[in-house]
Amino acid sequence: MPKVSHRSETVPLSPFRKLIPIADKAKAAGRHVYHLNIGQPDIKTHPRAVEQFRKIDWDVLEYSPSNGFASYREALTDYYARFDVPLVADNIMVTTGGSEAILFFMLSCLDPGDEVIVPEPFYANYNGYAHIADVRVVAITSHIEDGFSLPSPEAFANKITSRTRAIMITSPNNPTGACYSDEEMASLAEIVKEHDLFLCADEVYREFAYDQPIRSVLQIPGLEEHAIIIDSVSKRYSATGARVGALVCRNPQILAAVDRFAKLRLSPPGLGQMLSECMLQDDRAYLDGVKEDYQARRDTVYRRLQSMPGVFSYEPGGAFYCFARFPIADSEDFCRWLLEDFEHEGATVMLSPGPGFYATPGLGRNECRIAYVLNVDDLEKAMDCLELALQVYPGKTELVVDALSSGRA
Incomplete structure (x- = not known):
């Protein structure tokens, strides 16, 4: 056998x-x-998606462009503008859920044997994606006694080696619920600039910060070449089955690399994009x-x-x-x-x-x-x-x- x-x-x-x-x-x-x-x-699920689904009158459910429908990406630029993150549509790569965006980040920014530093505990599937990409996750431990706040800059610096290519964070955090402060994000920005690393932020729970808004990595000056956002409609609109996410950044080299992988899988879900676009309307x-x-x-x-x-x-x-x-x-x-x-x-x-x-x-x-x-x-x-x-x-x-x-x- x-x-x-x-x-x-x-x-x-x-x-x-x-x-x-x-x-x-x-x-x-x-x-x-x-x-x-x-x-x-x-x-x-957002009622607009349910209404739109019932009205579908398509003869052919065709491929979308590999980077996603232009109308959806344009709508997303308006969405990010609410958070003081100015973008153009070409900064956005639509993906099959946030999961594919994570995998595309690892495949595009790290070579086999390279290292990504991740505060633990972390979203468990990061391990699986790293395994597929032959990337080594280097954990830096946060502690429940501190409310799982971000480890110190010195702790991050001590984890950096010649194989380190990126730091990855999640805020608001899965599994801990921690939200990183502006000061924590600023110190992290200095580390990635000093060591010329990528900073990938999983921000899929952005709307669900209860005590204070989170600061997106794309709001931080000087990170244009470093910062990457992982995003998804799954939790925002209670639409986990739509399987629509996004990788967002302003670095054209990253976007070109991601596009090569995106073309291999041809297309993110067309129906999911259509529903996601309508959910962006009047969603507040x-x-x-x-x-x-x-x-x-x-x-x-x-x-x-x-x-x-x-x-x-x-x-x-x-x-x-x-x-x-x-x-x-x-x-x-x-x-x-x-x-x-x-x-x-x-x-x-x-x-x-x-x-x-x-x-x-x-x-x-x-x-x-x-x-x-x-x-x-x-x-x-x-x-x-x-x-x-x-x-x-x-x-x-x-x-x-x-x-x-x-x-x-």
Whole structure:
């Protein structure tokens, strides 16, 4: 029998999807599973997209240009102008979701064996894309005790080697919900200019910054040749199935390199672009309502976590995730146990184990990511399950973790 590739056998597993078969068994056995493991919101998709979809009258669903429909890219320039990011349409490469934009960044800006520095914990699929591109992720650890703030400039400088080509950040952050300050972004800008690096910022949660707006990397003077944005409509408009993202920058060499890869896959989704373009129209009232909803969900989850003995969390500033530390020895075992052996009133809760969001072995073993993507009533019930589960979990530890006593994990 022919053997599959070593690459396929060693690609990292998704920490938020690998327990799905166990969750499916729990549901088949009659239990309700509150899915807080993945960023699939229950928020209704922007109604303009639904209306437009119902009106479609196409005879042929044809290819779009490799860089995306011109009308959509022009509409995106108006969108970015709201955030004081002046662009022209040719600065925008439409992609098949934000995922393809990340892969295009790695393939275009780094050669095999090159290094990209990423603050951990980070979006777990970065590891997978780096694996495909044969790029080495160099992790720089941020800490829950500091609210997962950006590590110091000195810490970044200590990670830079002759193979370093880029720094990659996410703000607002998945999985932590941290939002980096203007001062943090300015210090990072100085590092990339001093060492002539690319700075790639995943800004897909831009609208969901609850305490203060984030500063885009394309707003920072002097980064015209360095800065790249990863963007997507998936979470902004609750349209994860549209599969439309973008890579945005002002460096013509990067855009030309990305275009070569884009032409190989021919076209980003034409139907998704059409729906995404219509969602940009009159979207502010929709986004304001969604942001208010997510903020209420954040407040619910944070309040409940704060009341659970032995649990340490912090108030996330953005996105719709919270990363918490629990009085458990092994979060992988805990998340599996929740699905296999625990139920409360016919239900259980599904979380994402912490280690999958770290590159450094051993970190995250007593941490989990919670995606607050359900309505407040369901979140309350999910938190009831979690609180009761922690009381009876056989792998519970006696260590009470707080900001003063936990130390660095």
